[in-house]
Amino acid sequence: GQSLEQPSEVTAVEGAIVQINCTYQTSGFYGLSWYQQHDGGAPTFLSYNALDGLEETGRFSSFLSRSDSYGYLLLQELQMKDSASYFCAVLTDSWGKFQFGAGTQVVVTP
Amino acid sequence: DAGVIQSPRHEVTEMGQEVTLRCKPISGHNSLFWYRQTMMRGLELLIYFNNNVPIDDSGMPEDRFSAKMPNASFSTLKIQPSEPRDSAVYFCASSLPVNTGELFFGEGSRLTVL
Numbered sequence: 002g003q004s005l006e007q008p009s010e011v012t013a014v015e016g017a018i019v020q021i022n023c024t025y026q027t028s029g030f031y032g033l034s035w036y037q038q039h040d041g042g043a044p045t046f047l048s049y050n051a052l053d054g055l056e057e058t059g060r061f062s063s064f065l066s067r068s069d070s071y072g073y074l075l076l077q078e079l080q081m082k083d084s085a086s087y088f089c090a091v092l093t094d095s096w097g098k099f100q101f102g103a104g105t106q107v108v109v110t111p
Numbered sequence: 112d113a114g115v116i117q118s119p120r121h122e123v124t125e126m127g128q129e130v131t132l133r134c135k136p137i138s139g140h141n142s143l144f145w146y147r148q149t150m151m152r153g154l155e156l157l158i159y160f161n162n163n164v165p166i167d168d169s170g171m172p173e174d175r176f177s178a179k180m181p182n183a184s185f186s187t188l189k190i191q192p193s194e195p196r197d198s199a200v201y202f203c204a205s206s207l208p209v210n211t212g213e214l215f216f217g218e219g220s221r222l223t224v225l
Contacts, residue, residue, distance in 0.1 A: 034212045043202060043219055044154070049212025088154065090214075096161045097142040097206040099214060101154040 003027045005102035007089055012108040019076045021105045023089035026070060031092040033065050033072045034099065039085045047074070047087075076107065084109045113137075115217035117203050123223045129191040132220045134203030135184055144214065145178055145188050146202040154202075160186065193224045 007023045023033065032051035036044040048056050050065035050072060062075040076083055086106050090099040116135040124130055136143045144159040158168040160180045168178070175194070180186040190197055200221050204214040 031210065032212050034214075036214075043216040044214075045216070046213040051212065092210070092212060095210070096159065096166050097144070097210060097214070098156065098159060098167065099144075100156070103153045 003093075003100060005089055005091060005100060007087075007102045007105045009103070010106045010108065012110065013079055014110050015079055015081060017079050019079060019107060021074045021076070021087050021089075021107070023072050023074075023102055024070055025072075025089070025091050025102075027091045027093050027100055029093040030067070030070075031095065033063070034090045034092065035061075035063055035074045036088045036090060036101075037085050038088065038104070044088060049092075079109050081109050081111070083107060115203055115205050115215050117201075117217035117220050119220055120218065121221045121223075123225065124193055125225050126194055127192045128224075129189065130193045130197075130222060130224075132188040132201050132203075132222070134186045134188070134217060136186070136203070136205030137215055138184070139207070140205035140215070141183070141208045142206045143180060143186050144204045144206075145186070146204065146216075147199045148202060148219075149199045157188070190222075193222075195224045198222055198224050 005025045013019045034049045035047040038044045048063040055064045060077045065072040086104040088104045089102045118133045145157040157170045158178045163180045178188045200219045202219045204216045
C-alpha cells in the first residue's frame with residue numbers, strides 16, 4: 002500500500018526550532034513537497050526536493066533522503082504566525098499527482 | 112495573476128440536491144486537480160486532468176461524483192444526489208507544464224449537506 006507518516010502535533014515556543022519528519026511508501030516517487038495550511042485557508046507551497054540533500058528557503062529548510070524514503074521540514078526562529086498545519090506530499094507521477102500525508106499541527110506558544 | 116478561482120466559497124444544501132462546484136485554473140497551467148479535505152480523511156485526491164483530459168479518477172468516491180473539464184480555463188465537480196457524508200472542503204489546484212513540485216490551490220469550496 003501507499004502511506005506517508007508524519008507526527009500529528011508538535012508544540013514549541015517562539016524562537017525555537019522544530020523538525021517535522023515524514024516517511025513515505027508510495028508506488029511512484031518523483032519528489033517530496035511541503036505545504037503549510039492555516040485554519041480555514043488553502044494549502045500553500047513551501048518547498049520541493051527531487052534530489053537528496055537540503056534545500057533552504059529563509060527560515061524554512063527541507064531535506065530528502067531517497068534511499069531512506071525519508072524527509073523533514075525544519076522551521077527555525079519560530080514565530081506565532083507559523084502556527085499552522087504542515088503537510089508532506091509525494092509527487093507520484095509525471096502528470097503532477099501528489100499524495101498527501103495527514104498533516105502535522107504546529108502550535109507555537111509565547 | 113488572479114490565482115486559482117473557485118466558486119461557490121460556501122454551499123449549504125439539503126440531502127438529495129445536486130451540487131456543482133466550479134474552478135478556473137491559472138492561465139498557462141495544464142494540470143488540474145480536485146481534492147477533498149475532511150478531518151477524518153485528510154486531503155484526498157478525487158480526480159485530475161492533464162490538457163483537459165481526465166488522467167485518473169480512481170479517487171472519486173462513487174458514481175454520484177462526476178467531473179468535467181470542457182476547456183483549459185474551466186472545470187466542474189458535480190455531486191448528484193448529495194449526502195451528508197459529502198460535507199467537506201473541496202479544493203481545486205493547478206500546476207505548470209514543467210514540474211516544479213508546486214500545486215497552486217484555490218481557496219476551496221466548503222460544502223455542508225444537511
